Amino acid sequence: MKKTIYSLCAACCLLAALATPASALDYTVDAPEAGLFGTPTSDDTQYITRDEPVNIDRSKTAAVIPPAFGSPTSYTLNSGTLLTPNLVDQDWAAQVTVSGNGTGAVVTPPALSGSAIRPGSSSLAVTQYTEVTDDLYYSGGCLGTLKIPAIGLSVKVYQGTDSATLARGAGHFPDTSIWAGNVCIAGHNRGVRDDFGDLHTLEPGNAVTWSTKLGTRTYEVVSVEKVLETDNSGTAATTDNRITLYTCVMNQREYRWQVQAVEVK
Structure with a gap:
């Protein structure tokens, strides 16, 4: 009996659902009120200029x-x-x-x-830079000779600043210029070599000579300072011709002596 009643109830519910007007399922979405969304961000302004720069050079010479x-x-x-x-x-x-x-x-x-x-x-x-090329090496493997009369220094300079290179002489920083611009060189001041032992005693005005296959250039010391080991700002390319020399500071591993000299005009 109960089974029959349940069946009748289910049938009635099904008939009621089928009899629901289709229009009752329709719905609409009204437009949002003003201010619910931000203002458009597109910009139709045309940023165009027809002014032609003077002396423009788009070739690789100017790149x-x-x-x-x-x-x-x-x-x-x-x-x-x-x-x-x-x-x-x-x-x-x-x-x-x-x-x-x-x-x-x-x-x-x-x-x-x-x-x-x-x-x-x-x-x-424009900063200056001269790349190290094979034709700039001397037969002995060096790139040039560094001389500083004030401290009696005359040393051959080789490419690189690793231990093996500095055991032969002074070393040229590979990422810096070899002639035009900023030439950067490092050297030991004790131990296997004592090339730069008196570097920190230089004074403004002292002469520095750098000789390579590209010629000989004379510089004048302008600064002698102690910088942090992590400070590599002195090796940046420059617009003038200069030479920057580095060596360790005795008993102060975190510092380096930095001497900069600019070309004598």
Whole structure:
């Protein structure tokens, strides 16, 4: 009997559902009230200029390589080194200025510097760099000779700053220039060699001579300072010709002596 009652109830429910008007299932979604969503963020403004920069050079001669990540100038606007420094006369490049405007590098010769740069643009002198190539090595394997008369120093300089290299003489930092710009050299001051033992005694005005297959250049000491071992800002590429020398500080492992000398004009 109960089974019959349950069956009748289920049938009634099914009939009631089927009899529900279809219109009862319709629904609408009203538009949201004003302010529920943010204003459109699209910008139809066209940022276009037809002003053509003066003396523009889009060739690889004017191309600049960005500085390495984490280097002292990695966050400096428009900093870098020439992509093809061998295509530019080094004396001329030392005075060239470059301004970035989004359309290319504006290279301004020395005679026009200061007058041909577009107003409001930032400019900088192009850093100099000479790569170490096979033809720059002497038969003995060195790259040149460093002389500092004030401390009686005359030492051969080899490529690299590892222990084996510094056991032969002074060592050239591989990532720095060998001629134009900033030439960086390290040396021992005790132990297997004592090349830079008196480096910290140099004074402003002392002469430093660097001789390579590219020529001989004389520098004048401008600073002698103690820097942290982790401070590599002194090895950054420069717009002028200079030489930067490093050696350890006795009993202070976390420091280095840094001597910088600029070319005597």
